[in-house]
Amino acid sequence: FSKHAWKGIVAIDLLEKMLREISPYELNKGETKQLYANCLKEVAQVIKNGGKLEDFLHEAKERFKKIEKRNISKPIIGIVGEIYVRTNKFSNENIIDVLEELGAEVWLPPVAEWVLYTNFTAGRKIREDKKVQSFLDHFLTEKYQIAIEHRYSKIFTGMLRSVPDPAVKTIIDYGKPYIHDTFEGEAILSIGKAIDYCLKGASGIINIMPFGCMPGTIVSALLKKMREDHNNIPCLNMAYEGQENTNSITKLEAFMYQVKQFSRVTGRRTKAS
Numbered sequence: 001f002s003k004h005a006w007k008g009i010v011a012i013d014l015l016e017k018m019l020r021e022i023s024p025y026e027l028n029k030g031e032t033k034q035l036y037a038n039c040l041k042e043v044a045q046v047i048k049n050g051g052k053l054e055d056f057l058h059e060a061k062e063r064f065k066k067i068e069k070r071n072i073s074k075p076i077i078g079i080v081g082e083i084y085v086r087t088n089k090f091s092n093e094n095i096i097d098v099l100e101e102l103g104a105e106v107w108l109p110p111v112a113e114w115v116l117y118t119n120f121t122a123g124r125k126i127r128e129d130k131k132v133q134s135f136l137d138h139f140l141t142e143k144y145q146i147a148i149e150h151r152y153s154k155i156f157t158g159m160l161r162s163v164p165d166p167a168v169k170t171i172i173d174y175g176k177p178y179i180h181d182t183f184e185g186e187a188i189l190s191i192g193k194a195i196d197y198c199l200k201g202a203s204g205i206i207n208i209m210p211f212g213c214m215p216g217t218i219v220s221a222l223l224k225k226m227r228e229d230h231n232n233i234p235c236l237n238m239a240y241e242g243q244e245n246t247n248s249i250t251k252l253e254a255f256m257y258q259v260k261q262f263s264r265v266t267g268r269r270t271k272a273s
Contacts, residue, residue, distance in 0.1 A: 004047050006115070006145055010152050011053050013110035015039050017160050018064045020096070024105045027068040035063060057155050065159070075263035077104045078197030080190040081208035082216055083114050085240055092208055092240055093248055099206075102256040107162050107202065109193050112149060114186070116168040119145070121184050166196055178222045187215040191222050198230040203268045204259035205233060211241035231266065234258040 015036055023032040039060050046056045077099055085091045086108065096106045119142045126134045146167075153164045166174075168189075172181050175192035194205045207223060209216025220237040227235045236255045238248070262268070 007053050009112050010149050013112050024100050025069040074105045075203035075259050077204040078107045078202040079206050080193045086208040120168050185215045187218045190219045201268050203263040205235045207237045211239045
């Protein structure tokens with residue numbers, strides 16, 4: 001069960017990346033989202049029937065390739081923050097759709113990143129407690145998970161600009177100058193991933209969090225220094241409390257203006273692969 005669940009997580013993360021990188025440029029509005037929805041159902045069926053997800057991903061890649069795209073350039077916005085709120089459309093008021101309507105291409109961290117981060121923290125505790133058998137079990141599980149992630153990601157290399165994702169250790173190393181890695185939680189992942197986005201050519205960073213979230217509030221403070229260290233890239237903090245925020249659109253419109261200005265000045269404008 002754990003193996004099937006992990007394969008499904010990695011596969012869906014990659015399909016999500018396809019959606020995010022193609023949808024803003026599609027010629028026929030809604031085509032990419034419909035194909036993505038169909039692929040989600042098919043992933044479930046492949047797992048249920050004991051099929052090979054690797055073969056399905058090759059097929060899905062070819063289907064996404066056939067989507068007609070417009071030859072235009074758009075700035076990239078990287079989203080970081082609390083894993084549930086940044087992923088659940090209702091919780092974040094469909095922020096990705098709004099940003100795409102405002103003229104952006106939006107990147108989202110994979111769900112697998114959090115699983116691999118929990119592996120990292122668990123492995124550190126096992127080493128501290130010197131539990132040999134637990135260490136062996138953890139080591140083999142982690143190696144298997146990373147091997148699956150690399151094998152599936154390789155299918156999309158050259159087509160997806162956000163692939164491959166850096167190793168969790170690399171993301172943590174990116175974040176270490178701003179927060180110590182023993183302070184566990186998504187804060188260091190958010191800062192590290194924001195830096196990864198900057199290095200990959202993003203023109204804006206949005207930190208998404210539940211209202212009053214402590215790690216999210218910490219990231220809000222740290223982003224100021226991170227921004228200064230990365231060419232003053234536009235950064236925005238968005239807190240959600242489960243009720244529609246009437247000024248969210250206004251904030252995003254103002255942010256997008258900054259992003260487009262930054263993109264023009266730095267030349268960070270991208271086209272669909």
